[in-house]
Amino acid sequence: MDERVLKEGVDAIRKKYRSKGFKFVEVESEADVNEKTKEAIILVHILEGEKYKIQDVLLEGVQAFKAKRIRKLMKTKKDTWITSGVFNEEKFQKDLDRIQLFYQQEGYLDVKVAPKFEYDQTHRKIRITVQVEEGTHYLTGEIQIKGAELFPESEIWQNLEMLPGTTYSQYYLANDMDRMRRYYFERGYVDARIVPDVKL
Numbered sequence: 001m002d003e004r005v006l007k008e009g010v011d012a013i014r015k016k017y018r019s020k021g022f023k024f025v026e027v028e029s030e031a032d033v034n035e036k037t038k039e040a041i042i043l044v045h046i047l048e049g050e051k052y053k054i055q056d057v058l059l060e061g062v063q064a065f066k067a068k069r070i071r072k073l074m075k076t077k078k079d080t081w082i083t084s085g086v087f088n089e090e091k092f093q094k095d096l097d098r099i100q101l102f103y104q105q106e107g108y109l110d111v112k113v114a115p116k117f118e119y120d121q122t123h124r125k126i127r128i129t130v131q132v133e134e135g136t137h138y139l140t141g142e143i144q145i146k147g148a149e150l151f152p153e154s155e156i157w158q159n160l161e162m163l164p165g166t167t168y169s170q171y172y173l174a175n176d177m178d179r180m181r182r183y184y185f186e187r188g189y190v191d192a193r194i195v196p197d198v199k200l
Contacts, residue, residue: 110135
């Protein structure tokens with residue numbers, strides 16, 4: 001009997017139930033091994049619990065952007081005649097990851113995103129609050145271009161979008177680096193090294 005495979009099976013069953021709204025499902029396994037034949041009978045005990053649907057999804061602490069913009073990042077929706085409102089834990093975690101990534105791309109490098117759940121056991125509903133601590137908005141400071149001797153520095157600047165005073169993020173920095181590499185590549189310098197040196 002492979003205990004690892006058994007655990008993966010139990011986890012898969014639990015994940016499947018939770019994707020269907022059974023947030024409190026309990027899944028346990030029990031193995032009865034025949035010592036003579038070495039055959040095993042596997043019993044899987046499932047306590048489904050109640051199926052919960054989403055009553056509401058609230059945003060807390062969102063100030064830098066319109067709430068509508070943040071909601072568009074989320075696949076998790078409340079129960080309506082259009083949407084099922086079933087709580088899917090994996091899908092919801094991806095929602096939180098998308099919100100955090102969005103903030104970081106827009107210069108909020110220290111953002112924290114955490115959920116809070118409230119359960120209505122009578123009506124089997126979940127009220128979700130997504131709590132956002134936006135933190136500091138980072139701006140681009142002084143930019144120096146060093147080692148550019150082949151082409152006018154003014155042309156290099158034309159490839160930059162993350163200019164002094166604009167939002168700083170790794171996302172925009174990476175885009176600028178790609179544009180500069182492409183600029184050199186298109187002029188035959190395929191081995192040009194573009195290395196940022198960032199001081200926060």
